[in-house]
Amino acid sequence: xxxxxxxxxxxxxxxxxxxxxxxxxxxxxxxxxxxxxxxxxxxxxxxxxxxxxxxxxxxxxxxxxxxxxxxxxxxxxxxxxxxxxxxxxxxxxxxxxxxxxxx
Amino acid sequence: xxxxxxxxxxxxxxxxxxxxxxxxxxxxxxxxxxxxxxxxxxxxxxxxxxxxxxxxxxxxxxxxxxxxxxxxxxxxxxxxxxxxxxxxxxxxxxxxxxxxxxxxxxxxxxxxxxxxxxxxxxxxxxxxxxxxxxxxxxxxxxxxxxxxxxxxxxxxxxxxxxxxxxxxxxxxxxxxxxxxxxxxxxxxxxxxxxxxxxxxxxxxxxxxxxxxxxxxxxxxxxxxxxxxxxxxxxxxxxxxxxxxxxxxxxxxxxxxxxxxxxxxxxxxxxxxxxxxxxxxxxxxxxxxxxxxxxxxxxxxxxxxxxxxxxxxxxxxxxxxxxxxxxxxxxxxxxxxxxxxxxxxxxxxxxxxxxxxxxxxxxxxxxxxxxxxxxxxxxxxxxxxxxxxxxxxxxxxxxxxxxxxxxxxxxxxxxxxxxxxxxxxxxxxxxxxxxxxxxxxxxxxxxxxxxxxxxxxxxxxxxxxxxxxxxxxxxxxxxxxxxxxxxxxxxxxxxxxxxxxxxxxxxxxxxxxxxxxxxxxxxxxxxxxxxxxxxxxxxxxxxxxxxxxxxxxxxxxx
Ligand code: SF4
Numbered sequence: 001x002x003x004x005x006x007x008x009x010x011x012x013x014x015x016x017x018x019x020x021x022x023x024x025x026x027x028x029x030x031x032x033x034x035x036x037x038x039x040x041x042x043x044x045x046x047x048x049x050x051x052x053x054x055x056x057x058x059x060x061x062x063x064x065x066x067x068x069x070x071x072x073x074x075x076x077x078x079x080x081x082x083x084x085x086x087x088x089x090x091x092x093x094x095x096x097x098x099x100x101x102x103x
Numbered sequence: 104x105x106x107x108x109x110x111x112x113x114x115x116x117x118x119x120x121x122x123x124x125x126x127x128x129x130x131x132x133x134x135x136x137x138x139x140x141x142x143x144x145x146x147x148x149x150x151x152x153x154x155x156x157x158x159x160x161x162x163x164x165x166x167x168x169x170x171x172x173x174x175x176x177x178x179x180x181x182x183x184x185x186x187x188x189x190x191x192x193x194x195x196x197x198x199x200x201x202x203x204x205x206x207x208x209x210x211x212x213x214x215x216x217x218x219x220x221x222x223x224x225x226x227x228x229x230x231x232x233x234x235x236x237x238x239x240x241x242x243x244x245x246x247x248x249x250x251x252x253x254x255x256x257x258x259x260x261x262x263x264x265x266x267x268x269x270x271x272x273x274x275x276x277x278x279x280x281x282x283x284x285x286x287x288x289x290x291x292x293x294x295x296x297x298x299x300x301x302x303x304x305x306x307x308x309x310x311x312x313x314x315x316x317x318x319x320x321x322x323x324x325x326x327x328x329x330x331x332x333x334x335x336x337x338x339x340x341x342x343x344x345x346x347x348x349x350x351x352x353x354x355x356x357x358x359x360x361x362x363x364x365x366x367x368x369x370x371x372x373x374x375x376x377x378x379x380x381x382x383x384x385x386x387x388x389x390x391x392x393x394x395x396x397x398x399x400x401x402x403x404x405x406x407x408x409x410x411x412x413x414x415x416x417x418x419x420x421x422x423x424x425x426x427x428x429x430x431x432x433x434x435x436x437x438x439x440x441x442x443x444x445x446x447x448x449x450x451x452x453x454x455x456x457x458x459x460x461x462x463x464x465x466x467x468x469x470x471x472x473x474x475x476x477x478x479x480x481x482x483x484x485x486x487x488x489x490x491x492x493x494x495x496x497x498x499x500x501x502x503x504x505x506x507x508x509x510x511x512x513x514x515x516x517x518x519x520x521x522x523x524x525x526x527x528x529x530x531x532x533x534x535x536x537x538x539x540x541x542x543x544x545x546x547x548x549x550x551x552x553x554x555x556x557x558x559x560x561x562x563x564x565x566x567x568x569x570x571x572x573x574x575x576x577x578x579x580x581x582x583x584x585x586x587x588x589x590x591x592x593x594x595x596x597x598x599x600x601x602x603x604x605x606x607x608x609x610x611x612x613x614x615x616x617x618x619x620x621x622x623x624x625x626x627x628x629x630x631x632x633x634x635x636x637x638x639x640x641x642x643x644x645x646x647x648x649x650x651x652x653x654x655x656x657x658x659x660x
């Protein structure tokens with residue numbers, strides 16, 4: 001029996017800034033996890049990752065991160081991805097601050 | 104302090120120009136990340152969780168005020184206004200952007216700093232006792248030796264692709280403040296029975312996945328054999344060290360698997376080969392380097408102002424009691440400036456704080472600053488009559504925390520707030536523990552206690568040698584914190600023992616408090632430190648405090 005596939009998003013770090021980005025359905029890189037494309041089919045996910053990894057002049061180190069379907073888009077299932085989505089806990093830096101300024 | 108010669112300056116400028124071109128080629132797409140990654144790592148540029156991170160070497164932790172000011176300028180201009188000082192006496196910038204890095208490296212080059220060999224399987228920044236040249240107990244200043252090793256190892260053609268990274272530490276004092284026993288090679292400057300100076304050489308120490316205490320490979324190495332012998336050790340390791348498994352690639356495993364005697368025999372054989380190639384130039388260079396480290400002109404001045412301030416100002420007295428150490432010159436003291444204000448991030452300094460420290464060093468402390476592996480800043484040469492003014496300046500910059508050597512003087516690695524390798528957070532754990540003990544007003548009663556936290560098994564936070572060590576792990580997708588007790592990073596180095604099951608993120612502070620309360624209950628008196636009590640009592644009373652009561656049981660993972 002095939003094991004159940006945990007949904008994924010394609011994520012990476014932006015080449016210039018180094019910050020966390022996610023792949024959207026229309027092939028943009030977004031800073032906002034809520035906008036990311038949630039991939040529920042393993043074969044599709046692998047293909048999306050392969051395509052994304054070729055975009056060497058935009059990003060670094062693309063990989064598939066486990067997510068669940070949340071009410072506001074994909075939601076991390078592991079604390080590491082939760083921190084990547086937010087930023088460090090000791091300072092109001094990273095995405096938590098960027099979200100405000102973009103707000 | 105060592106200053107670059109023309110060769111050093113030209114070499115650095117060329118390396119920076121090369122890297123600038125490499126960054127350009129990465130950005131315009133002509134280099135892939137696979138091609139670029141080794142190049143950026145050779146220049147200290149990592150990619151972490153939320154951003155790039157630039158690790159800048161501070162050789163043996165020594166800085167001039169102009170260098171500290173430049174570090175502050177870089178923090179303001181290209182980062183977020185602060186820097187993080189590490190257990191390797193380096194500074195890390197957590198938010199540089201790739202296109203800015205070549206400019207940052209040029210700015211560092213202006214003050215004779217760089218980020219070369221702060222990554223990769225090379226010989227890393229050579230660290231040394233942060234009290235070097237100042238400590239009352241010192242036999243000799245270790246920095247000339249550290250500088251010689253730095254020059255020899257920088258861009259050493261044979262040692263750019265070692266099996267794994269390689270770390271040196273040097274101490275010139277019998278009281279080891281440089282954790283030499285936890286380094287790949289530790290060099291201890293000693294004197295033999297006849298009073299001749301030489302070196303005791305330790306090999307194969309290290310923390311990480313397989314912690315080991317360094318072993319003595321030569322108990323007395325004559326001064327002129329230093330470089331050839333170091334060359335022989337690293338060269339032997341370079342051919343013998345395992346490259347099939349990165350967890351077995353450090354020299355500690357090479358020594359362990361081959362046995363110290365076999366390893367020593369091979370080193371001695373290699374030494375016989377390389378020694379004739381050292382014509383003595385290295386010793387001439389060492390003499391020149393030593394001249395750079397001539398002690399400052401200490402002054403003879405009255406000390407009444409210091410005594411008067413002690414009597415008049417209890418806050419000053421408390422600070423002086425914890426943050427000063429004995430200086431070799433009469434009327435002088437070594438000041439440790441705590442970067443561990445309760446609730447703040449251990450080892451972080453804002454650009455404003457860096458400038459205040461630079462100003463103080465320039466005005467009162469012979470222009471010298473040190474970064475300690477305990478993530479504090481040292482003013483090595485201060486006349487005690489200047490201490491009241493220094494204390495006031497530190498207070499104004501929020502740098503006067505009186506906790507050096509106490510439980511809130513925590514070493515914490517960046518952990519999962521920044522580090523891509525982390526399995527759990529360490530910074531907020533440190534913040535909460537420090538805040539707890541501040542609220543309890545207990546830490547001065549508790550006395551000397553070294554607490555060290557790492558966010559993964561790599562042990563950058565030195566948890567194995569903490570009197571209390573905390574290791575953050577990922578247990579089935581949840582942060583879990585393992586406790587070790589009885590570690591020691593000094594000349595009596597020891598690896599801490601695990602207490603048992605770990606604790607959840609929201610339980611670890613309570614667990615540490617229970618350990619400390621158990622110590623207070625069981626100690627023979629205030630003179631028996633935590634470590635002494637642990638050595639007398641063993642783990643049992645602490646295990647009982649951690650796990651026996653119902654609460655402890657319910658919480659044990
Ligand atoms: S110990 Fe682990 S988490 Fe901490 S800095 Fe080192 S590699 Fe990163």
